[in-house]
Amino acid sequence: MPDLAGLTVAVLGGTGPQGRGLVRRWAAAGISVVVGSRAAERAVETAAELAAATGGEVRGMANAEAAAAGDVVLLAVPYEGHADLVRAMAAALAGKIVVDCVNPLGFDKQGPFALAVAGGSAAQEAAALLPDSTVVAAFHHVSAALLDDSSVGAVDCDVLVLGDDREATDLVRSMADVVPGMRGVYGGRLRNAHQVEAFTANLIAINRRYQAHAGLRVTDI
8 A cells, every 4th residue: 555654635624523533633643734724724723733632743724725735635625615616726736636525415304315416426526627636535434523532542434435546546545544443445436426425314314313423344355
């Protein structure tokens, strides 16, 4: 698997629950992380807090500066703002691996449900808007609550990694593997990202019913 030494990971939406939790785990694993946010001051505050908590190297910047600073850039933003952010960051993301963990979901009285996505999936929409980047889909099914809980030593979860470039998916699998308890598993081509994003609705329903933070495990590999 690829060596992550010297890698800088930027998380756009790094002050939100999922992004913040991933920043915490990667910083604790010794990866240099940049927190990106629409508001630079929020990013700086979050970065300082997580650096103090983990002893890791964490910096905070506005999203555009964070995108430019990262070797790998993870998108952890609400779906409704996803396309606008990707368009705005296209130049800064050119030539980079972009990891999309966005889940297009809706909620009503019956609970969570997957939204119909015109481009097939959020990850495919990102790929269409980023022709000069390599888009990988991953980290959809990891509990934000567990990620950001410092009392949880290991996050018991497999991470499905989808993409069309073997080197890129191997790198992202390694980014999952450095988190104790977590394992990166190749999950197919990017065209299969829709059902992975949509399955998050099922996990939310499971967690609500059983008052849990369930993840996903793939057997026999």
